[in-house]
Amino acid sequence: MALEITDQSFQEMVLNSDKPVLVDFWAVWCGPCRTLGPIIEEVAADFEGKAVVGKVDVDNNQQVSVDYGIRNIPTVLIFKNGEVVDKIVGVASKEVISEKLSAHL
Numbered sequence: 001m002a003l004e005i006t007d008q009s010f011q012e013m014v015l016n017s018d019k020p021v022l023v024d025f026w027a028v029w030c031g032p033c034r035t036l037g038p039i040i041e042e043v044a045a046d047f048e049g050k051a052v053v054g055k056v057d058v059d060n061n062q063q064v065s066v067d068y069g070i071r072n073i074p075t076v077l078i079f080k081n082g083e084v085v086d087k088i089v090g091v092a093s094k095e096v097i098s099e100k101l102s103a104h105l
Helices: 010-015 031-046 062-067 094-102
Strands: 021-026 052-057 075-080 083-089
Touching: 010 021, 010 052, 021 031, 031 052, 031 094, 075 094, 083 094
Parallel strands: 021 052
Antiparallel strands: 021 075, 075 083
16 A cells, blocks of 8 residues: 655655655646556555655645655656656556565565
C-alpha cells in the first residue's frame, strides 16, 4: 500500500531513504488523480521491499508541493539518494511507471 507522505515526514521518508522513492502528488477533487490512484497502489505492491511508494495530498501538504514546483496533478516524481531522477505529469500506465521506477533500482 502506498504510504502517506506529509510536509513533516517528507525529509525522513523521501530524502533520507536508502531505496528509490516514487511520490504521487494528488488531490481528492482531481479526477485524473482518482484514475491514477489504483495504479499507484499496484506499483506499491509490486515494488514492496525494493522501493518506497508514497502519496502527497497537495491540498494538505503545500510546502513540499511548492518546493518541487508541482503545478499540475497528478505528478509523479521518482527520487534516488534525495534527488529527483524522473518525472511523470498526468496519468500513465502501470507499465510506464514500473519501467521508470525499475530503472532506478
